Amino acid sequence: MTKTRTASFQAIKTEILGKIKNGYWNPGDIIPGEESLAESYGCSRVTVNRALRELAEEGFVERRRKSGTRVSLNTSRDARVQIPIVREEIENKGATYRYELILNEEVVAPTDVCRKMNLQKGVKALHIKCLHLADEVPYQFEDRWINLDHVPAARETDFSEVSPNEWLVRKEPFSEAEHTFSAMLADEETANMLEIEKGDALFVVERRTWREKNSITSVKLSFPGASYKMTTRG
Amino acid sequence: MTKTRTASFQAIKTEILGKIKNGYWNPGDIIPGEESLAESYGCSRVTVNRALRELAEEGFVERRRKSGTRVSLNTSRDARVQIPIVREEIENKGATYRYELILNEEVVAPTDVCRKMNLQKGVKALHIKCLHLADEVPYQFEDRWINLDHVPAARETDFSEVSPNEWLVRKEPFSEAEHTFSAMLADEETANMLEIEKGDALFVVERRTWREKNSITSVKLSFPGASYKMTTRG
């Protein structure tokens, strides 16, 4: 058992993580208790506790009272994806952002939208279509529905100036969201908008947004598959 | 300022999060210091510290010494994606998993693979292609390269029995990975393998795996875009 000089929870974290990564402890193995680790690292149990707690949050170990701490069996991988605001994504690439409103009307929501947004059948909702361009090249086509019951202010908003996404982010900053990624072939409308061929590949992100169980918006974002990639960090 | 009865860091977390979500504190606002919160919640500063620290980790607030804690401007959204092992993904759907090895040869890696895996030009690597089926229907086509310098044991492994992914997960459980998602059109080989048409949409996950800066493997996983969706939790 190696002994470290300093006794910071960070150092202990990396120390333990190292032993996990280099196979000193294998998946499924039980690692020593907090008390005993504290002693061998020459620090208090609380410090070891924090190190182990964070390692558990990060998925390296699993902890159970009475049983102890064991190295995770690590069956699935967790990846964090950052889903930026289009404008920032484009500007970060050094390109000029432009936004174009295509459609903005209050209509009865179709069945699939009602289902996704938990709407009563026959209820009207705000339907918005718009296009985001990078250096005048179509970058993302957005097809959105907004629940007017929970976001009535959307009715009086001029979406030819602000994109609905940025408006909503400011209006409902801390809503919950679910994202779905998929690939599909471009239909005629989307192809026209993105200036690609019908039948080209699309990378599609669908996002549903809620605030305290109340559906706020549902949006389908289409990217030209040939040029778009989404990468995880870490 | 509402006063909670119990003084647990969890309760304080939800209390503060509530005030952020319902707009009592807006993005950019500074929230009271730990000391003052501790007093108003009737607990110690350490407890408030933990609540705020976790809120910061979760992205709701940003903290800086001396300046204090402020509500995040929340410009981009973070989503966590779970990338499961194919076999488990299929079995969790209640389908029967089958695996088929298509190709397994040690050859000179092409330029793009060398670049991705940081290999010397002209170096040999292990090239594996295989297919994962759910109830005998092709589900995922896998095209993988393994760095034999860092995983020499792969040379003597019989990949007709174990899939390379599962073998690697057991061999190198805590490696780092980078994932890239994209959409493309199926080429002839992939279409044949997945029993779809050439030109159909593919959802593609590319994963590069490292262990302490050493490239281990690089894999391209292709799913029929029409049937595959990947969804985030939380």
Place this chain on the structure above:
DNA sequence: ATTGATATTATGTACATACATAATACGTCA
């Protein structure tokens, strides 16, 4: 044997306290 009460144990949380550290504010000196 099965059940149920009880002891044991490892982790989980809380607190008072102390010191560390980063960033800002401020006042002095040139």
Place this chain on the structure above:
DNA sequence: TGACGTATTATGTATGTACATAATATCAAT
């Protein structure tokens, strides 16, 4: 005015202590 050192301040971390809680182990009663 501007540069630089110092005080101030809010967060960051560490420790000893205490009690809470969940899960297992143990043992007695039926």
